[in-house]
Amino acid sequence: MATIDFKNVQKRYGQFKAIHDFNLHVGEGELCVFVGPSGCGKSTILKMLAGLEETTSGSIEIGGRDVTDLGPGKRDIAMVFQNYALYPHMSVRSNIGFGLKMRGVPKADIDKAVNEAAEILELTDYLDRRPRALSGGQRQRVALGRAIVREPSAFLMDEPLSNLDAKLRTQTRSEIVKLQKRLGVTTIYVTHDQVEALTMATRIVVMRGGVIQQVGSPDELFSQPANLFVAGFIGSPGMNFFRGPVEIENGKAFTRFGEQRIPLGQVPQKLTAKEAIFGIRPEHLQVGETGVPVTLSLVESLGTEKILHFATPKGQETDAIETEIVSDEDARDKKTMLARVIDDRRYHDGETIRIALPEGKVHIFDTVTHEAIV
Amino acid sequence: MIDFSSPKHRSKFGYMLLAPAVILMALIIIYPILLSVDISLQDVRIARVGGTQAPWTTKNYDWLINSEEFWNSIWVTARMVFFVGGTSLVIGLATALLVNQKFKGRALARLFVALPWAVPEVVATVIWAWMLDSSFGVINWLLLKAGFISEAIQFGSNATAAFFAVCFVMIWKGYPLVSIMLLAGLQSIPAEQYQAAKVDGASVWQRFFYVTLPNLAPVIGVTMVMTTLWVFRDFSIIYVLTQGGPIGATTTLSMLTFEQAFSFFRMGQGAAVGVVTMIICAIISRALVGRFAKSVH
Structure with a gap:
C-alpha cells in the first residue's frame, strides 16, 4: 500500500504535447479512476506511472519513493491490461506465478501464493488450463490474479473490462471494487466509460487533451461539474445545455427557457455576463402541470424508466459549443434535450407535455471559457 | 436446372469450383509421384513411359x-540439414530481432537481410564458386592476407572444406527466408505481453525466453520444416559448387538421385532413392509441424 504522487509531469512526442503539467496526489488505499474520451492521455499517464513510457519532465513518486527513472519491474506495481496480456503458452498457474518466478521466489512459496490468489478469484479448478481454454471473464480474473499474487504497492488497470460483454462487465466491475476494498491496495483505474468511473471510484480524474479537467468524488463531479466538458461527459445521458439571457432582480438571478422565466436563486458572484450557457441533468427535469410546454419528438422506454426527447426552444440551441461536449453516447443532437423520468404514465411521440426546471438544479457556465459559474 | 444458391446444393457448387484445381493437382503432383514409385520398382536403366513395362x-x-553410397548420402544429408538448419535459424532469428527494432534506415536494413533470397540460386552459386576458387578466389586471398591460413584451402578436393563451403552458401541463400518468416512472427506478438513481463520484472533475457521464443515456436517449426525440405531437395548449389564430390563428401540424397538416374543411367535405382527421400521428408515435416503446433494449442 502506498500513496502515488505526480508532480508537474509532462509528456511530449516530438512537438506534440500529450500530457500538460499533471499534478495529482492519490491517497493510500484509494481507487482512483482516470476517465476521458480516447486520446485524452489517460493511458499515457498510466504507462508513465508503470514505467512503460518515459516521462519527459516532472517526477512520479510511489509511496514517497521517486520512481521516475526506475524500470517497470522495480516500481513494485502490478498492471492489468485491456486484452489481459496472458502468456498463451503457459498454464493459468504459471501465468499467475510468473511475476514471483521472475523475482526468484522459491517454488513452494509461489505455489502457496498462487493457490491463495486462485481461491480468492475462484480459479482453483482452472489452474492447469491454458488461457485459450478459458472464457473472457475467467481470463480477466487470471489477469487480476497475476496482479494480486505479488502483493504490490499499487494496482494499475488499463480498461480491464472493455473486452467483456455488458452483463459480465457489470458483474466484474463490482468484483474488482470488492477485491480492491478487501486488499486495500492503492489502485489507478483507466477507463473511457464514465459509468464505470462513477460506480467504482472513490475519486475520479476527468481528463481531456492531456489536461486534468476536474478531480473529485463521483458525487462532486455529478453535482458540481467544473466546466461544460465535465458536465456533458459525466452522467448518462449527459447534461442538457441551452443558451439563455441572465436577468437579475432583487439579488436573485433568472433566465428564460422558452416563454418561461426560470429562477436560479442567489446571484453567483462571478455572474456578470448578459448571457450564459445553462445546463440541467435529464433526471432533474420535472414533468408536471406547470412549466414550459414541449412536444415530444421521441420516447425511449426502458420499462419504468423513460427518456423523453424534445426540441430545445428556438434561439437557445448551443450549436457553437457542439464540439466541446464529447460523451460516450453517439453524437447527440444539440438541438434536442432529454428528460429522464421514472413514472407509470404513458408517453407517446408528438404529445405535448409541460417541463419544469427546478431552482438549484440549473448549472451556469460561461459562454467563452465554458467554466462553471458559482 | 439446379439452383446452386439454395442451401441444399451449395456444397455441390463448391465441389464443382474445386474440381479443376484438384484434377490439375492430381495430374502434376500425384502422377509423377506414382510414376517414380513405378519406376523404382522396375529393374531398368533408361525408363520409357508408355513402353513395355518391366516386371515389378x-x-x-x-x-x-x-549400398554404401546410399548410407553415406543419408549421413551427408543429415549433417547438412542439421548444420544449415541450425545456423540459418540462429542467424535468421538474430537478424529478425535486429530489424524488428525501431531505428533509422530500418527499411533498408530489411531489404539487405532479404537480398540473398532474391538472387537466383545458380547465379549466386556461380559467384560463390569464383570467390571460393583455390587459385584465384577472393576468400582464399583474404584468409591468406589476414594470416589465418598459410596455404590456399582446396575447396574442390578437401572433403571437409567442400562440405562446409556448400553449407556456407546454403546458409547464405537460406537464412533470409528464415529471417523474413520470423520477423512476421515477431510482429504478431502483442506488445502487451512484453509490457506485462516488464511490469512483472522480467529481464531482457527472461522476456526472450518466456515471451519471444514460445510465441515464435509455431513459426520456428514451420520455418525449420521449410528449410529442412529445402536442404533435402536442393540440387543447384551442390551441383554448381562440387557436383557432389570430392568422393561423395557433398553427395546428398538429391545428388545421389541425379547421379544414379542421369549420370549412371540407372533410373530404377535413382527413382528408389527419390522415393525414400520423399518418405523421409514426409515423416520429418509431419513430426516437426505436429510438435511445434502442439506446443501452443
Missing part, C-alpha cells in the same frame, strides 16, 4: 539398403 521387383531397394 524389389531389386532397386535391395541395392539401396546394401
